[in-house]
Amino acid sequence: xxxxLSFSGAEPPSPTLSARLSELAGFFAAPAAGRxxxxxRALSLGIARRLIAEVAMRIDPAIDSGALWQAWxxxxxxxxxxxxxxxxxxxxxxxWRRQSAERVIAVPLPSETPDEAAPADxxxxxxxxxxxxxxxxxxxxxxxxxxxxxxxADLDGDLFRALLHDVAAxxxxxxxxxxxxxxxxxxxxxxxxxxxxxxxxxxxxxxAYHDALDGALPDxxxxxxxAHDWPALIALAAAVQQRRYADMALALLTAEPxxxxxxxxxxxxxxxxxxxxxxxxxxxxxxAVSDFDVGAGPEGxx
Amino acid sequence: MTDRVICGRIDRAGVLVxxxxxxxxxxQRAGSGLGKPLALPHLARLAALAQRLQRDISRPLRTADxxxxxxxxxxxxxxxxxxxxxxxxxxxxAMTPPEMAAAAEDTALADGWTWECDQQLRLVAxxxxxxxxxxxxxxxxRSLSEIFELRPDGDGRFPVLRALARQARFDGQSVxxxxxxxxxxxxxxFDATGRFTGFRGFASVSEPAGPAPEAKPAPAFVDPAFGxxxxxDPQFGRRIDGALRGPLSRIIATAETISGQFDGPIRADYxxxxxxxxxxxxxxxxxxxxxxxxxxIERPGFKAARDDIDLGxxxxxxxxxxxxxxxEKGIRISAPAADDRMPATGEFRRxxxxxxxxxxxxxxxxxxxxxIWLRVDxxxxxxxxxxxxxGQGIDADQQAVVFEKFERLGRTDSGxxxxxxxxxxxxxxxMDGELTVDSAPGQGARFTLSLPARDDG
Numbered sequence: 001x002x003x004x005l006s007f008s009g010a011e012p013p014s015p016t017l018s019a020r021l022s023e024l025a026g027f028f029a030a031p032a033a034g035r036x037x038x039x040x041r042a043l044s045l046g047i048a049r050r051l052i053a054e055v056a057m058r059i060d061p062a063i064d065s066g067a068l069w070q071a072w073x074x075x076x077x078x079x080x081x082x083x084x085x086x087x088x089x090x091x092x093x094x095x096w097r098r099q100s101a102e103r104v105i106a107v108p109l110p111s112e113t114p115d116e117a118a119p120a121d122x123x124x125x126x127x128x129x130x131x132x133x134x135x136x137x138x139x140x141x142x143x144x145x146x147x148x149x150x151x152x153a154d155l156d157g158d159l160f161r162a163l164l165h166d167v168a169a170x171x172x173x174x175x176x177x178x179x180x181x182x183x184x185x186x187x188x189x190x191x192x193x194x195x196x197x198x199x200x201x202x203x204x205x206x207x208a209y210h211d212a213l214d215g216a217l218p219d220x221x222x223x224x225x226x227a228h229d230w231p232a233l234i235a236l237a238a239a240v241q242q243r244r245y246a247d248m249a250l251a252l253l254t255a256e257p258x259x260x261x262x263x264x265x266x267x268x269x270x271x272x273x274x275x276x277x278x279x280x281x282x283x284x285x286x287x288a289v290s291d292f293d294v295g296a297g298p299e300g301x302x
Numbered sequence: 303m304t305d306r307v308i309c310g311r312i313d314r315a316g317v318l319v320x321x322x323x324x325x326x327x328x329x330q331r332a333g334s335g336l337g338k339p340l341a342l343p344h345l346a347r348l349a350a351l352a353q354r355l356q357r358d359i360s361r362p363l364r365t366a367d368x369x370x371x372x373x374x375x376x377x378x379x380x381x382x383x384x385x386x387x388x389x390x391x392x393x394x395x396a397m398t399p400p401e402m403a404a405a406a407e408d409t410a411l412a413d414g415w416t417w418e419c420d421q422q423l424r425l426v427a428x429x430x431x432x433x434x435x436x437x438x439x440x441x442x443x444r445s446l447s448e449i450f451e452l453r454p455d456g457d458g459r460f461p462v463l464r465a466l467a468r469q470a471r472f473d474g475q476s477v478x479x480x481x482x483x484x485x486x487x488x489x490x491x492f493d494a495t496g497r498f499t500g501f502r503g504f505a506s507v508s509e510p511a512g513p514a515p516e517a518k519p520a521p522a523f524v525d526p527a528f529g530x531x532x533x534x535d536p537q538f539g540r541r542i543d544g545a546l547r548g549p550l551s552r553i554i555a556t557a558e559t560i561s562g563q564f565d566g567p568i569r570a571d572y573x574x575x576x577x578x579x580x581x582x583x584x585x586x587x588x589x590x591x592x593x594x595x596x597x598x599i600e601r602p603g604f605k606a607a608r609d610d611i612d613l614g615x616x617x618x619x620x621x622x623x624x625x626x627x628x629x630e631k632g633i634r635i636s637a638p639a640a641d642d643r644m645p646a647t648g649e650f651r652r653x654x655x656x657x658x659x660x661x662x663x664x665x666x667x668x669x670x671x672x673x674i675w676l677r678v679d680x681x682x683x684x685x686x687x688x689x690x691x692x693g694q695g696i697d698a699d700q701q702a703v704v705f706e707k708f709e710r711l712g713r714t715d716s717g718x719x720x721x722x723x724x725x726x727x728x729x730x731x732x733m734d735g736e737l738t739v740d741s742a743p744g745q746g747a748r749f750t751l752s753l754p755a756r757d758d759g
Contacts, residue, residue, distance in 0.1 A: 032343060100494070129443075132424060136442050139427035144416045228494035276494075285362050285373040 015076075037286045043091035043148065048083055050149040055163045056171075058152070058192040059185060063171055071170065078166040082159050086150055088288075089250040090141070093230070094148035096253060096284050100228045130205070130212035131232070137205040138231045153201030154246060160196055164189045202245035206235030221267040225277050233277070240266040253281070254288050308374075310387040312349055316340055325389065328365060328372070345376065349385050352378040363389065414484065414506040418491075419446050421500050423466065434507060438480070450477035450486060450505065462486060462501075469498040476508070483508040546590045554583035592721040595655075596707075599728045606649040606732040610756060613644040613653070613687045617676040620657040624665060632671040635661075644678035645756040646685035648733040653753070656726040656737065657687065660749045663722065664691035667747075684735075685755040690748040696741040704739060726751075 027035070036044075052072070053065035077083060124132070140151045152160065168185040175181065209232070213220050217236060224232040238248035255263050257278050264274065281287065310321035318329055318340050326336065334341035340349060342365050352359040363376040374392040378385050413434045418427040423446040428437045441449050452460050453476040465472030465488070473487035488503025560568070560576035598604065621637040628635050638644075646653075657676075664674045672692040679686045696704060707724045723737075730737040734754050741747035 032347060034344065132420065132426065132443050135420065135426040139418055142427070142429075144429035144431035146416070226495055227497065283362060 034286060034288065039095065040088070040091055040286060043094060044084070044087040047087045047090050047094075047148055047150055048077065050143055050147065051083075051087070051155075052077075052163070052167065054149070054152060055160070055192075056167050058195070059164060059168055059188045060171060063167070067174075068167065068170055071174075079159075079162050082162060085250075086155065086159060086246065089246050089253070090148055090150050092253045092288070093234075093249045096280070097230055099284055100230065100280050126212040127209075127214070127216075130209040133200070134202075134205040134209045134232065134235055137200060137202050141202070151199075151201055152196055153199035154203065155196070156244075157193075157196070161189075161193060164192055202231075202235065203238065206239040206245050209235055210239030218268040221264075221269055222273045225269070225273055228276070228280065230280075237264055237267060253284075255281075256289060257282065308389040308392060310389075311384060312340055312387065313384040314353070316346060316349060316353075319384070321387075324392065325387070345387070348376060349378050349387065353380045353385055356380055414504050416502075416504055417446075417486075417488075418502040419500045421498050423447065423462075423500075425449060426500070427502075431504075435482070450479055450484065452477055462488070465490065465501070472501075477505070479505075546586075550583050550587045550590065554580050554587065557583060589721075592725060595725050596721055599725060599732065604732060606652050606729065608647050608733075609650045611646050611648050611650050611653055611753075613646050613678045613685055613751075613753070614638040614642040616650070616654050616657055617678060617687055619654060620661050621676065623658060624661050627662075628665050628674070631665065631668070633665055633668055634673045636673060636675045638676060638678050642678060643758075644680060644685045644687070645758050646753040647756050648735065648753045652729045652733065653751070656729055656751055657689070659722045659726045660689040660751070663749075664689055664693070664747070667691070667693040669693065680755055681752070683755050684752040686750050686752045688748055688750045690746060692746045695743045695745045696739060696747050697743050701739050701741060705737070 049069050052069060056063040056065045056068055072078065137151070137153070141149055141154065143149050155163075168189050172182055172185055210217065213236075217240065221233060221236050224230070224236065234249045234252060235245060237243075237252065238245045241248065243251075251263060252260075260274055260278055260281075261269075261271070264277075308322045308324050310325045311319050313319050316339050318326075318334070318336055318338065321329060321336065329335060329338075329341055332341035340346040344363060344365055348359055348361055348363070358377065358379045360375065360377045363372075363374045365372045372392065374389045377388045377390075379388075413432040414430075415434060415437055416427065416429050416431055417425060419425050424443050425441050425446055426443075428441045428449070430437050438449060446462070452462065454460055455474060455476065461472040461475040469490050469492075471487075471489045473485075475486040477484050477486055484505045485508050486503060486505050488501035491499045491502055493499050557576045557580035561573050561580055617638050618640070621635050625635065661674070661676070668674060668691045674692075675688070675690045677688045677690070679688070705723050705727045707721060727737040730751055730753070736752050738750050738752075739747060740750070
């Protein structure tokens with residue numbers, strides 16, 4: 001792209017100009033492809049910001065994550081390409097769930113069993129406990145204000161390590177270059193990596209929930225779809241296919257409607273059970289899916 | 303959002319030949335206009351696809367102009383001359399700067415914790431917001447009332463428990479956590495099937511209200527059967543009692559009205575179902591009575607009154623109250639004669655309650671057309687009354703547990719809560735008395751209540 005451009009002035013192009021030209025080049029490369037909406041952009045950016053703040057806090061609570069973010073906004077977020085996939089997947093899942101929740105009509109119905117609304121009982125079945133753990137893992141992916149975030153436990157190990165190194169490098173450059181501080185930061189990075197391995201994330205919770213179902217997988221998946229309990233559905237689909245939760249979420253959110261039955265085939269769901277899922281996904285605007293024949297441009301039918 | 307359907311039409315070449323204003327405006331903003339090819343890429347592709355397939359297509363549409371994202375539903379109906387476009391559910395959302403979502407968290411929110419629990423009040427989320435102290439470790443999956451010690455409001459109510467019963471939002475639930483006062487508010491959560499799935503809310507730090515109390519309040523009572531709900535709190539018991547009794551009474555009354563076909567004839571099986579509902583309602587009401595009693599007698603310092611009573615008189619009263627029930631099964635009750643007196647000391651209504659429980663059990667578990675005896679006696683300084691039946695009896699193992707809480711000797715019918723005999727014995731002991739059983743399989747059962755005897759006059 002840059003090779004095809006020439007600038008008369010001696011000054012290099014501004015970052016803004018460079019970004020716009022890159023965007024335009026991307027548009028030219030695929031004019032028919034849907035673009036990020038501002039909502040998607042904002043959600044992804046917010047998720048990235050909260051993730052970076054969380055990583056910074058794990059290295060050193062004294063790090064000013066606001067200053068770090070501002071610095072990276074000016075210079076570019078290191079490893080932006082790596083981050084993009086994770087943030088986009090989380091943002092899309094959030095958008096889907098928020099839209100789904102907005103459409104839920106809260107009609108209180110009497111419980112079928114009288115103890116459903118009973119206070120906590122110590123005697124939970126393995127399935128109930130596993131589902132509770134799944135909900136807990138899921139809610140760790142929101143901050144105190146209900147904004148979506150990426151839980152460290154759910155991050156790909158390589159991505160987390162790279163982020164730790166990038167934040168540590170920024171910290172070191174910002175405060176000092178003495179070797180003692182560098183060693184401290186290195187130790188903090190090492191501890192953070194070890195800590196991540198011990199944290200239960202969505203993928204682990206999904207496997208535990210799947211294992212606890214003990215043969216009731218199709219029923220549980222059907223109930224999850226009927227209830228629009230998308231995290232539970234994604235978890236079951238991920239566990240049964242031995243995929244990471246985030247990967248399964250993105251696969252589902254970007255699936256063609258016709259691909260849903262095969263994607264979820266291991267759950268043994270019939271078309272009727274899948275219908276609410278298909279409808280919910282179809283209602284999600286700006287989904288990153290080619291929901292039509294990509295070869296059929298405006299001129300295709302002429 | 304607009305409810306109006308926005309229409310347009312393209313010809314076979316994809317040229318927009320007419321359009322309502324919103325669609326035309328978008329077309330113009332995209333650099334095109336009427337009589338020119340449809341310039342909105344997504345809409346153009348859908349139109350081309352519909353024309354190529356020659357069938358109607360309905361899809362979500364997303365597009366944008368220079369100041370808003372537009373989400374809508376579009377239906378494209380191809381025909382021989384082109385295609386008709388109908389756009390509904392048109393929602394234009396103003397574009398927000400990318401930083402908006404990230405900046406939102408800087409918005410000042412009251413200091414406190416955000417929380418979420420499931421339908422059984424088990425915590426699934428707890429996070430500190432603002433400059434609040436960190437949340438206690440190990441909260442995951444624990445009961446809301448374990449982490450937050452619930453305090454009744456001025457009327458003795460617990461807003462969170464009322465909200466739980468009503469599956470509705472609440473606020474103003476005072477709690478304390480590690481000595482700090484907080485106020486809980488929460489919204490009820492429902493899934494797409496309408497099932498209640500819990501609460502999500504905020505625990506705000508309360509303003510200090512005057513000087514700290516001198517004595518630290520006792521920790522909340524934790525009952526192994528009921529979790530950490532404050533069953534030991536008399537206010538709680540009264541409120542739960544009141545909250546359940548009213549609705550249950552209405553259910554029973556309505557079910558009996560239907561069952562009795564007071565408003566006209568209905569199908570027999572429906573009338574029977576209503577009768578079952580009334581029966582189950584009465585059972586639940588009995589359980590409420592038992593739980594209220596249980597909560598009362600297990601309160602530390604519970605004492606029964608020391609009235610001058612006559613066990614013979616109380617036996618006859620009990621028979622008078624349950625005689626009709628016995629007659630329904632053809633059971634004959636032999637009560638002490640009118641001049642058969644047995645003075646004793648105990649609380650009048652509590653002794654009657656024990657006798658009603660013993661006699662009620664005897665009627666329930668006796669065969670039809672059998673007999674029940676009530677006999678009074680005196681053994682030294684003890685006055686006794688015995689209720690004997692001709693039921694199937696209780697073996698030695700069962701006798702050892704028959705007075706345990708929630709023990710129903712393996713019965714699963716809706717006859718009782720398993721609390722009656724437990725409460726009866728607790729009451730007997732609270733009156734310096736005792737309740738014992740003597741039985742053998744096939745020999746019926748003899749329950750004997752003994753109380754301090756009283757010498758007349």
